[in-house]
Each structure stands twice: as C-alpha cells, then as structure tokens.
Amino acid sequence: MGHNLLLWLDRMTAMTVKELKQLSRDPVMLLVIVYFFTVDVYMAGSGIQMDLKQAAFMVIDHDHSAASRDLIYRFRSPYFDFKGELSNQHEALKRLEQSDVLLVLDIPSQFQRDLMRGKSVSVQMQVDASNATLGTLASTYAGQIIARYSEQYAEKHLGLGEAQLQAVPMVLDQHRVYYNPNQYDPWFMSISELLTVITMLALMLPASAAVREKERGTIEQLAVSPLSSAQILFPKVLAMGLIILLGTAVTLFLIIVPFFNLPIKGSISLFFMVTAVYVFATSGLGLFIATLSRNLGQVVMLVLLIMMPLLLLSGSWTPPEAMPSYVRQAMYLSPLYYYIEISYAILLKGAGLKILWDSLIGLSLLGSLVFAFGVWRFRKQFG
C-alpha cells in the first residue's frame, strides 16, 4: 500500500516537473505570463479613471454680471475646464456635435437682478450624453455645484452668518465611504484585472499544455505509458496552478501594493487558498476546452468564447444588482462570481470566513463539478 502511494507520488512529481520544464522552455508563453501579471495589471490600474477629469465646457452668458461670473468660476479643475464663451445656441450645438465640449451652460439675462429680487432662476445645461457615463457624471457634479451656489446665495441673501446656519432646519449629509474612502479607481481596476488575468490563464495554460500533446502526438506516448489519465491530467493542472499562484503573488506584492498603495485588509493566506480552489475549478474548464480543440488557435478562440459570459456573469465590472433579474439568477452558475465576491471582500473589506462561508461553499461545489466534468470529458477522449 505504502509502496503504491510512493510510486503514485513519484509519478506525479515527475510529470509536474516535466510540465514546468516544458513551460520554462517556451519563451513566448513565459513572456505572455509575465506580461499579464505585471504590465497588463499595471496598465489597467493606472489607465482608467472613471471620473470626470477636465471636462471641457463653454458658456452662453446672457447676463455678464458678477453673479454669473461667480457661478462660472465654480466649474473648475479638476472636474471641469472652461473653454470660453459662446454667443448663441447655434454655436453651442455645433461645438457639442463636434465633441469639442461636453457641456454648455446657458445663463439667462437678468440672472443677477432676478436673484437679488428673490426670484427663482433657472440655469440651462446641455450635456452631450452620447457617452452616458460622462453625461451622468457631468450632470451630477454640475448639480452639486449649482446646489451649493444656490445654498450659499440663499444664506447670504437671507443674511445668515455661519453662526446662524445652525438655526435653519436642514438635513446635512454626513457620508462615509467604506473600503475605499477616496474612491481611488486603481484599487478596483487593478484587482478586477488581476482576477480576469487569473481566469484567463487558468483556462488557457492547462488547455494549451494538453492540446500541445495532441498537436505533437505525444499524447499517444502518454496513453501507452503506465500513467493513469488522472496522473496525466493532474500534474498539468498542478504545474500551471503553481505558476498562476506565483504570478498572483508577484502582481499583488510587486505591482498592486507598491504602485497603488492597496491596503490589504483581510487574510492573505485565505485569499491564496481561495485562489487555489478557483484556479483548480477553472482548470477543469480548460481541460474541457482541450477536448474540443485540435490546435492552439482553437484553444484561444474557445477561451475567449468562454471568458466572455464568465466575465459578464461575474460582477467584475458591474455588480449583480445592476443586472436584469434573469441574469442575476444565472450568476450563481459562474465560479468567477463567487471568486470575485470573496476576493473583494478579503482584499478591500477585510472580511473573514465568518461572512464568506456561503460564497466559499458555492465556489467549492461549483469548482468540483466543473473540474470533474472536464476530467470526465478528457478521459472519454483518451482513456
């Protein structure tokens, strides 16, 4: 019995070492792996900031008074960038059409006079909403600026000093933003990208290791060797899993933490444990891909095809509540959904097993199913 176990271990080790050696002699693959775990995550983290930055705007100022200038002055950097004045609506539309400006403010004549008389005045804003995100952000910020201006004007006009402000019935907003107090985009973007990279490589690496044997015909040699199909497949998953975990550590400690100052709130060992479970599950899907394809080109195509719905159903870009309800139901079928929930919770929120146990069980169950399916398919083809 003990002898058998030793033999089994010996074979597993030999095969795992073989896989690692094979990978180490493939410079292109190595380069790709290094690229994704370093440059790609860095670019994603530093590239996109989904906030309004220097949004160009122009003004049709019919009033040219101190009050209107004060209002325009409040639209300033870093959110807005004043590009000058326009004389009429026609010009405004042309600028908006050409995407020269994102928004145009229209200040009515008599703006100051009406304000002084205690009348309510409307300022018009035209926003280019062809990019809906920017349109939303621009109107949110503009709304806040105008509200603040309005409030301050009211206070001044009503002759209320700082001390008397207490004596006005008002609801003050005292918000606290949890987990990412300054809404620093790179934290979110880089983690999200890392999780995507892990998924992609966990699909791709084992699949291409398996398909390469098919392409070169070495799979026949393995089939006639005394190895069982588990002994052929498992070392591939193990070797590639090790590489991915190593890469994850590199990204986390050499890219995300030093460059983006991510404070890792939760337990790192828990995160790596969960990642290992996830990589294992996804590799099963990779092996399934390997059974469907004849060459690496097809592997890549299928990986893309499987990645897309996985990503959509994961909530990596969009949280579940923003999805239509039928899509939300389908999310429970995506292992990436659980993985992402757990990862954000550990890395940003500092959550532990006590809160995450349900997602963890979901991931493990789904993972085992997926892996078993992949191995079953592969066995049927070569067993």
Added chain:
Amino acid sequence: MNLLRVKAIAYKEWREILRDRLFFAMAFIVPAMTLLVLGYGLSLDVENIPFATIDYDKTSMSRDYLHRFIDSRYFDFQGEVGRESELDELLADSRIRFAIIIPPRFQEQLLSGRNVAVQSLIDGVFPYRTQVSKGYVAAINANFSAQLLSHYMSQTQGITKEQALALAAPVQLETRYLYNQAIRSSWSMSAGLIMLVLMFAPPFLTALGVVREKEDGSIYNIYSSTVSRGEFILGKLLPYIMISFLNIFILWWLVIEVFGTPFKGNLLFFIPASFIFIVCTTGIGLLISLLVRTQAAAALLTMVITFIPAMLYSGLLVPVESMDKASQFESHLFPAVYYLNIVWGSFLKGLGWTELWGNVVSLLFYAVIIWTISLLSFHKRPKN
C-alpha cells in the same frame, strides 16, 4: 500583379476557412457575442442600489425622509435593521451597498429650526458607482432641505411657500441631455462596442490565418511558388476582409435591434467608413502575423495590441481629452479613436461626411501606412 493568382489564393483561403468549422463559426460568433456580453455586462447605469436603514427616530418626518429613498428607482430597499454592527456585516457581505442612519430626535430638531446630520454609509468598492450614489444622496437631501426651509420660512416670515422656495433655493439647474435623452448607457456602450469588436476581431482572424501557414509549414509552398508577395497578401486577406465586412452589418443590426440604439446617421457614410476601418485593423493583424511564429503567440499579441488599447485608450470609457499626455499620445497611435467618433457620430448624433470626413482621412492614412509597412516587411526569403 496577376489578379488570377490573387483569386486563386483567395479561393484556397476561403475553402480552408470553411473546412475548419470551428474557426468559421468563431469568425461570426466571437464578434457578436463580444458585443452582446460587453453591451449587457458593462452596464454603467446606477440603479437599484440595495440599501438598509436604521431609524432611531421613528416619527412621521423620518419616515417621510426615508421614503424618498425607498420610492426612488435608484435605490432598492432591503429592510430596516436594529444595530449599526448589522449594517457593517451586510456591507461586508455585499448584500447592501448603502445605508442610512437617522439619529434620534430627527423630527424634533428640524421642527425647532435646527439642522440635523444624517449619516450615510456607502460601499466604495466600485468607485464610479459610489460617486454617482453620492450624487443621488446629495440631491435627495438638498430637495428635502429646500422643502423644510421653505416651510419653515413661510411660517416664520409670513410669505407664501413659492416665495420661500425661491428664497431657499434661488438657482435651479435644468439639464437637457442631447443625443441620448434618457442617458442610457447601453446606447453609448453598444454603439461604442462596434469599434471595440472591429478593432480586435479582424486582426485576430487574420493573424491566426497567416500564422497557421507558418506553423503548418505550408507557407514554404508560397515561398517557392511564382506568387508575388503582394499577390499572396492580397489574396490571403481578401476572405478575412469579407468576413469582417459581413460582421459590420451583423453588429450594426444587433446594436439597433437588441439594444434599441437609434441609428440617426447615414448608412452611405457609415458603411464605407467602417470598411476603411476594418482594412486598417486587418493590416494590424497582418503585421502581428509577421512578428510571431505560433498561433497562440499571435492570439495573445493581438489581444495585447488591439483589445486592451481599444478598451483603455480609445475614448470608450474615458474621453481622450481627460487622459494624461502620455495616454493621449498612445491613443492617437491607434485608429480606434477616429473610428469611435465615426460610430458615435453616426449612431447618436446623426452626423455624416461633412462633419466627420477628417476622421475618415485619418483612417485612410493609417491604412496606407500599416499596409505599406507589412508589405515591405514580408519576405519570401526569410532569414531563418
């Protein structure tokens, strides 16, 4: 250039694509699927934010205040809890993204003319969503405060409510959203994604197709034949350009039918402009195929040089003007920026040749350069 030879090679390539069923299916499925998945997946509409409350006051006024959140389509009420530690747990588990805590004596303070701070807790994991949520909260608060204030002043100063409201909130903002009145992010996204898909799918197919000949060794047949390099490249790429050309129509149809995005522009402008764009991107694929030897490397390199820049540096998510100088430079190295103007202009703004010709010229220029480089660097006598 012998057109007969070009035709022969194109026909051979077409047969090869047809026989690789998986590849052929993928050529049409991957683009359509990418559009659908990202179109739905990258939804940036911030609605139905799940939230919970603690009401320490439990008066008619606090209920009235809370109902402004509960009845809003932006928020999705998950229930009331008793203790603040419960809110922390719900936030950590992502069951809620937002919470409001109403302090005791909320109504009493407000009625006696004093201000009250209401605490809100917001999940910051998705920064963009957080920013928008903050805006919603501020708007609801401002609205509620203005009403309180006007009510209070109409009582203390004996003026009508309308006058008081004008005094309390003198400046109103009237926003008009042009080109996309309901600011549906699916409209901008789905149209913009045509750019993304046509940026990566044509080079993907092309690079895989050309590199396959290298991998199989069948390229030596070409090297040793009488076919010139120009004839080979043209013949080889014609089927891929044709597939991508069909994809333009498929994508255009999907964007209109599935996402309900209006097409306000001119098809006689949009289709030729799109054709020039796929000629550009097919050229990128050709260039990639000259650099690598294996299909896997070709696929990955394509992802790296097309998909990622198209996503990050094209203006799809962040406008080019808002980027830092280095990124702005990088973005102009890719044709995606120009084509995105064409797509959004055609779909949402209803523009055509007169307004967008400059972008088309840039694309043409790009196409000429990239094809010249590829043609010059393709050799029938490779060094290794």
